[in-house]
Amino acid sequence: MANIFAGRFRKMLLAAWVVIGTWDTMVAQFLPRSWAVKMPNVYEILAKTSGFFDWWVWLVVGAVMTTIFSIEYAHRRNGVPVSSPSSEKNGMSAPIIGMVIFGLGFLGCLVWWISSGEHPEDNRVEADPLRWSFLADTPGAKNFLMGKTTDYGVEIRGFQAYGKNATGEYLGGLKGEVRSARNGKVYPLLLHEDNDLVPLEGRGIPDGNQFGVRTLFFGGNGIPVVQFLSEFGALTFIIEYGGKTFTHRFTEEEVWKQAEWLDEELKPKPKRSNYGPSREGSNSYATQLRHAAIGYRDGIVVGRLKATIDRCAARQWDRLVTIMPEQRLHSDDLMNADKSKLSPRQVELVTAYQLREAELENYVKAVEDGRYSGVQAAKSFRHRVQQLSSRLDQLIEDWNS
CATH class of the missing domain: 2.60.40 (Immunoglobulin-like)
Known part of the structure; x- marks a missing residue:
């Protein structure tokens, strides 16, 4: 067995499995419930969810890992060209040994699980008499x-x-x-x-x-x-x-x-008109709502999209400061700039910047207020911001040329 688990990587993998399995088993079996609910399992921390695996699964995982190590070691030890019946016999012994070890490991886990009678699922009531x-x-x-x-x-x-x-x-x-x-x-x-x-x-x-x-x-x-x-x-x-x-x-x-x-x-129902009911359908609205939640959750609206715009704004900001150094520009100065003190070309630049920033601010506020209407709005917004950013880039290029 010492040779099977030889090697730094296999030792680290085995140690990780032992630590994770021991922790999850302790939380599930031996700690009072008042403590256990405050101590999430390792897989809950990694996946940010629960309910997919139980403590005994780690035993099966360990058996599978042992099988893999055994097969790998057997092939490495007996991995010679088959030139005789004896060598062919030795080569075929590797998968047999692996399957025997896996079968014994799985059988041991199953017997322990059934005989223990202490698994938390034993207390789970499928047809609950409280009739929820x-x-x-x-x-x-x-x-x-x-x-x-x-x-x-x-x-x-x-x-x-x-x-x-x-x-x-x-x-x-x-x-x-x-x-x-x-x-x-x-x-x-x-x-x-x-x-x-x-x-x-x-x-x-x-x-x-x-x-x-x-x-x-x-x-x-x-x-x-x-x-x-x-x-x-x-x-x-x-x-x-x-x-x-x-x-x-x-x-x-x-x-x-x-x-x-x-x-x-x-939500307030749409009013019926003399021309018939509204064409707004619940399926369409539900689809839009789902896309809105996905966008909000994944950070497309407030996170990823805003970060993209901020990077674009930072690049354009550096170029604007270079174009108008005498103004000693700050971000607040651009949004509240006194256009009477700027040249016509500078006014055009500042206006393009203000439009782009205002569009972003209005959209983020709409999301935070719950007025976000779905994925189509996100596409429309991105298209609008891209147009405004492209316009600002073009003005900067024209200035430099």
């Missing part, structure tokens, strides 16, 4: 986000769910939370009681009673739909009761569809 609204067959009951209409559009306020205690007994000591996969934030569940929201932890639900739970994002003040989709990915709903833990993961696609539906449902 988001698991019902009726489409209207699956709504799990709260929203409100403001002067700036629809905003997301929080998560909501309704359940019914169908366990046949009183449930006490409830507690739960909703976790965001993208930003890692944890929001404790609140119980809807007497038109008020109180902490769920420590409360109880009598048998047969219906109840509602909620979480408030950003204190319930609301967040624009586009920003919500950019900052929140998949959501994980976790609630503990009666010694059991129920977990339900809302995928990113489900969260997006819910936010899009909420935005479409709550």
Whole structure:
């Protein structure tokens, strides 16, 4: 075995696997839940998400790595031309050894997993007796986000769910939370009681009673739909009761569809005219909203696009300062320049610069205010800025010539 794992790279790979597997197993199995929720798994840190792998997967990964090392070592040791039946036999032993090791490793992992009886999934309830609204067959009951209409559009306020205690007994000591996969934030569940929201932890639900739970994002003040989709990915709903833990993961696609539906449902409807209904369709609007969120999330609007314009502006700024050194220009001077003190050609240059900067500022403000209308607006904006930048470049070239 020492020869199998010889070499610096293989030792580093093995050490990384041991550390990662040990950490994730410790978090999943041996730490109290109050501590574990504050200690993300390694794969959650790397992928900024959760739910794709469990602790036992690392055991399988280790078995696969051992198999690969074994095959590589066997081929390296026995990698000689086949010139005799004995050498051919030795050459074919490498894949057999690898498959035997892999099979034994996989069987050992499977036996340990089944016999331990301590895997967190054992507490997962597939048909939960609390009968959650988001698991019902009726489409209207699956709504799990709260929203409100403001002067700036629809905003997301929080998560909501309704359940019914169908366990046949009183449930006490409830507690739960909703976790965001993208930003890692944890929001404790609140119980809807007497038109008020109180902490769920420590409360109880009598048998047969219906109840509602909620979480408030950003204190319930609301967040624009586009920003919500950019900052929140998949959501994980976790609630503990009666010694059991129920977990339900809302995928990113489900969260997006819910936010899009909420935005479409709550936004002001277009007025009907004498010439028939508006041609604006919900599918078209949902598509635009999705593209807007993608652009916001990936930094195309506020990050990448603005950085591109800033680089262009810096280059043009250096050339403008060279053209008009007597003005001792600063960025504020150009945006508020006294054109009466400039020559006609300088006025033309300053005006072109102001138009380009104003276009960028207006667009970024529209995004921040939630008035961004989709990918077509982004294309139109980029085209407009490119035209203005090209115009400014042309004026600078004309000046130098």
